Amino acid sequence: MNQFNPEQYIPQLSIDSVIFGYRKKQLHVLISKMNFGHNIYTLPGGFISQDQGIDEAALQILKERTGLKDIFLEQYKTFGPADRKNNPILDVLDQDKPTPMPDEQAAVEWFSKRFISIGYYALVDINKVKPQKTDLDESVDWLPIESLPSLIMDHNQMVQEALETLRRNLDEKLIGFNLLPETFTMRELQELYEAVYDKAFARNNFQKKMLSLEVLERLEKKFTGAANKAPYLYRFRR
Amino acid sequence: MNQFNPEQYIPQLSIDSVIFGYRKKQLHVLISKMNFGHNIYTLPGGFISQDQGIDEAALQILKERTGLKDIFLEQYKTFGPADRKNNPILDVLDQDKPTPMPDEQAAVEWFSKRFISIGYYALVDINKVKPQKTDLDESVDWLPIESLPSLIMDHNQMVQEALETLRRNLDEKLIGFNLLPETFTMRELQELYEAVYDKAFARNNFQKKMLSLEVLERLEKKFTGAANKAPYLYRFRR
DNA sequence: GCAAAAGTGTTCTGTCTACACCCATGA
């Protein structure tokens, strides 16, 4: 990891990403537990190199934690109240215990400032992601959005607003497919929609609506071994 | 104006506002011509005090230029490609001519950095605004959005994306009334919509749709002196 | 009375919803 200084990174500005995955009929969010021996949970985030565009920086942060390169990623809002500070991290740095920071003095100076954060959200196929740690992470895990722990600063609010943005855009921009594997059944697609909107849809009408969009390609049937009609598999038509 | 330094303001971060007004059936945008003797046009912008939230800072910038306090103001996107620099301003500063900058050296250092800008857009009743200059403005004027000059950096693109956001939100959030005076006729409201979307609407259907929203209060008739039926005046029901 | 603009009503159409029915599958 590079040093925290204004030659390397833009000061007082960070990027935090709400990375959505979908598993077991539940939306999940990738959460980092920080490597400080205290229960500090944060969104995957990072800083912006002086020679990087913000989209580029967000993409790099994502790649560091997920290993993925081609993913849906979109800026949704910038957060910057006057008192937005990293107090929990500062508290830890103040305690003179060893931390994973290479230059403690520079780190204290860096994190003692008030920060503005550009919020991004990403949609990934959870099966393709092996969460990867950086130097500052104790662990990085998928947690169900319904039962997130208390996150640092305003990160819980950032998740909430990212979810609202996702709901607004899921239909409009047909981005839901980014959360599913390559092929899926109509039921799986519907369950994803129900997880995002947290409400049920009528099965027959949902099917009609999805098919009328003409973005799905119907593949062969999927024989599950269950005692019922085998559903078709579908693929998103690029 | 305060000095340009990181104690006072957050470095490398600015706010630029697309302030929409409506006049003569055309959308207008408030544009500043900078006080440098060169034709440098910009959006009204400014920096973020260390002790100000970003919404607060945007509101203050708006108040400086328009004199208004209670206005519709919303963040819409943050712009930050790697090469986003204030080259035209730097060129002027390089020429050793007198400029309105209090501390030329500090200004050069400040503006030579790459900047990230948080974009806000605002809707105001154009009749209530007396555009006000700051130290750096030669003039501040309402220009029709259809015929803007070439603006500094990516400000033309910022206007375009603000307009797209306005179009998405005009109906959804019923914010159009912020562009009109207290009372207005149905025709005036329709002409506003037509200016924003740059397309015509059917008169009768438009009326029905607006009335069905149940946000308009019908007042007395407005006798214009013209040889036709007098239209009703309406007011937005808060 | 006439032209111009405002206000309202009617029909048609496409979309969304609710209900109903049939089909394939494995036990």
Place this chain on the structure above:
DNA sequence: TCATGGGTGTAGACAGAACACTTTTGC
């Protein structure tokens, strides 16, 4: 043959578009 879940059809409700008609105003 039966239960289970998948796929499709149809009728009613509703909103938007297109067309037509009436009313008000000043000349």
